[in-house]
Amino acid sequence: MNMMSAMNVLTVSQLNKYIKDLISKDVVLSGLWVKGEISNFKNHYSGHFYFTLKDEKSLLKCVMFRSNASLLPFMPENGMKVIIRGYISVFERDGQYQLYAEEMQPDGIGALYIAFEKLKKKLEAEGLFDASRKRRLPFLPGAIGVVTSSTGAVIRDIINVLSRRFYNVNLKLYPVQVQGEQAAGQIAAAVRRFNELDNVDVIIVARGGGSLEELWPFNEEIVARSIYESRIPVISAVGHETDFTIADFVADVRAPTPSAAAELVMPERAVVENRLDGLRLRLRNAVMKKTSMERLLLKRIEGSVAFRQPLNKIYQDRMLLDVQKKYMQKALSALNTEYRNRLSLLAATLDTLSPLKSLARGYSITKSKKDGSLIKSIHAVSVGDRLEISLTDGRLGCTVDSIEGDNNG
Amino acid sequence: MDNKEVTFEQAMAELEEIVKKLEKGELTLDESISFFRRGVELTKYCSKKLDEAERSITMLIEGENGVTEKELPELEQGR
Numbered sequence: 001m002n003m004m005s006a007m008n009v010l011t012v013s014q015l016n017k018y019i020k021d022l023i024s025k026d027v028v029l030s031g032l033w034v035k036g037e038i039s040n041f042k043n044h045y046s047g048h049f050y051f052t053l054k055d056e057k058s059l060l061k062c063v064m065f066r067s068n069a070s071l072l073p074f075m076p077e078n079g080m081k082v083i084i085r086g087y088i089s090v091f092e093r094d095g096q097y098q099l100y101a102e103e104m105q106p107d108g109i110g111a112l113y114i115a116f117e118k119l120k121k122k123l124e125a126e127g128l129f130d131a132s133r134k135r136r137l138p139f140l141p142g143a144i145g146v147v148t149s150s151t152g153a154v155i156r157d158i159i160n161v162l163s164r165r166f167y168n169v170n171l172k173l174y175p176v177q178v179q180g181e182q183a184a185g186q187i188a189a190a191v192r193r194f195n196e197l198d199n200v201d202v203i204i205v206a207r208g209g210g211s212l213e214e215l216w217p218f219n220e221e222i223v224a225r226s227i228y229e230s231r232i233p234v235i236s237a238v239g240h241e242t243d244f245t246i247a248d249f250v251a252d253v254r255a256p257t258p259s260a261a262a263e264l265v266m267p268e269r270a271v272v273e274n275r276l277d278g279l280r281l282r283l284r285n286a287v288m289k290k291t292s293m294e295r296l297l298l299k300r301i302e303g304s305v306a307f308r309q310p311l312n313k314i315y316q317d318r319m320l321l322d323v324q325k326k327y328m329q330k331a332l333s334a335l336n337t338e339y340r341n342r343l344s345l346l347a348a349t350l351d352t353l354s355p356l357k358s359l360a361r362g363y364s365i366t367k368s369k370k371d372g373s374l375i376k377s378i379h380a381v382s383v384g385d386r387l388e389i390s391l392t393d394g395r396l397g398c399t400v401d402s403i404e405g406d407n408n409g
Numbered sequence: 410m411d412n413k414e415v416t417f418e419q420a421m422a423e424l425e426e427i428v429k430k431l432e433k434g435e436l437t438l439d440e441s442i443s444f445f446r447r448g449v450e451l452t453k454y455c456s457k458k459l460d461e462a463e464r465s466i467t468m469l470i471e472g473e474n475g476v477t478e479k480e481l482p483e484l485e486q487g488r
Binding site for chain 1: 416418424425428436438441444445448449456458460462466467469471478
């Protein structure tokens with residue numbers, strides 16, 4: 001009150017400044033949550049948002065600066081119900097107090113929608129939706145697990161469709177709540193339980209149509225994770241054809257409706273039987289064709305010359321053998337004569353070269369009686385040595401009386 | 410033949426394969442006959458699979474001693 005008493009009259013600016021100071025000291029106004037509906041929304045080119053928050057009775061001016069506005073995961077729009085965290089301050093120029101918004105969340109359905117988008121993005125980034133990890137459904141499941149409510153049309157529809165397609169179906173229902181607080185936890189637990197029990201070959205997670213809030217459990221992370229972790233293939237069948245839930249994205253197969261899930265999971269017995277019959281027939285025909293072809297071939301072989309006159313070939317071969325034998329004998333005797341001729345030729349040659357021939361002409365061969373060595377020089381003998389001289393018709397035993405060398409010797 | 414590990418689908422696929430091989434006619438007679446034997450086994454196995462399952466529609470109930478199965482009331486229009 002000092003200022004006022006001292007000056008008494010204030011300028012507008014002074015007053016606004018004073019009020020601003022007053023407000024900024026207030027603990028409540030400096031950090032609060034407020035909810036309302038957006039109107040007059042302006043996305044200024046500067047990046048700031050200007051808008052009015054209203055309820056049935058009142059309006060509140062709001063601003064959200066770019067630094068905060070740019071972080072919003074969604075674009076606000078008129079009519080959207082939101083919850084805003086911020087503080088109240090005064091814009092002195094206009095003498096206007098307003099809400100400076102720092103954080104904004106959609107309220108109601110909008111909040112669910114944002115949560116859906118956020119979780120979808122997160123799980124997608126983690127790879128929970130990857131097409132590569134989707135498993136194929138068994139062609140003819142021995143047992144089918146169904147996670148849904150035990151009351152209501154969904155389980156009835158599924159049983160009806162399955163029974164029509166394949167009467168001796170084996171179905172195990174794990175009853176759960178499919179909406180409300182408990183639902184998500186129960187659905188996830190049921191999927192895990194089937195995996196623990198390992199008593200089914202495929203799981204259908206189903207729910208009939210409903211509002212976004214009613215379908216919400218199938219958008220919960222806990223359900224998504226249980227489906228992702230399931231070793232048993234999972235079919236999701238939630239709501240109507242146009243409803244997409246997080247469970248649909250994680251599941252191995254999304255069926256547009258529960259009845260469609262029943263059609264997907266089980267082949268029609270008649271169709272399977274037809275296929276099997278067809279194969280059985282083709283199997284028989286193919287093998288009969290093969291055997292009759294082989295039989296034909298056998299007949300042809302039996303009818304061939306070799307079978308009609310089996311010795312024919314032997315006779316022919318024997319004749320051939322005889323001819324060959326004659327040729328061989330001829331060749332052998334020719335060879336014989338040739339060798340004989342060559343031998344006598346060689347003998348004649350040998351004869352002319354023989355030293356015996358020289359002896360006949362009057363030459364003699366002198367050998368030492370002592371060691372039988374051939375004497376070619378007078379130096380090889382001494383007087384008194386015994387020698388043996390071979391002549392053409394015998395040998396002489398001699399004793400060396402004297403040794404005389406030739407002058408040129 | 411150990412069919413414990415063979416699913417209906419695998420058996421059908423193998424049967425289909427065998428029929429195709431036989432129809433091509435490029436096998437020896439011995440091969441054809443042994444494939445035919447296997448094929449007959451498979452058709453018998455598949456037929457058995459189709460018939461062996463008994464209709465059973467139950468609800469699992471968690472209890473103190475684990476899970477029990479209770480039969481679900483039949484639906485007339487399901488017949």
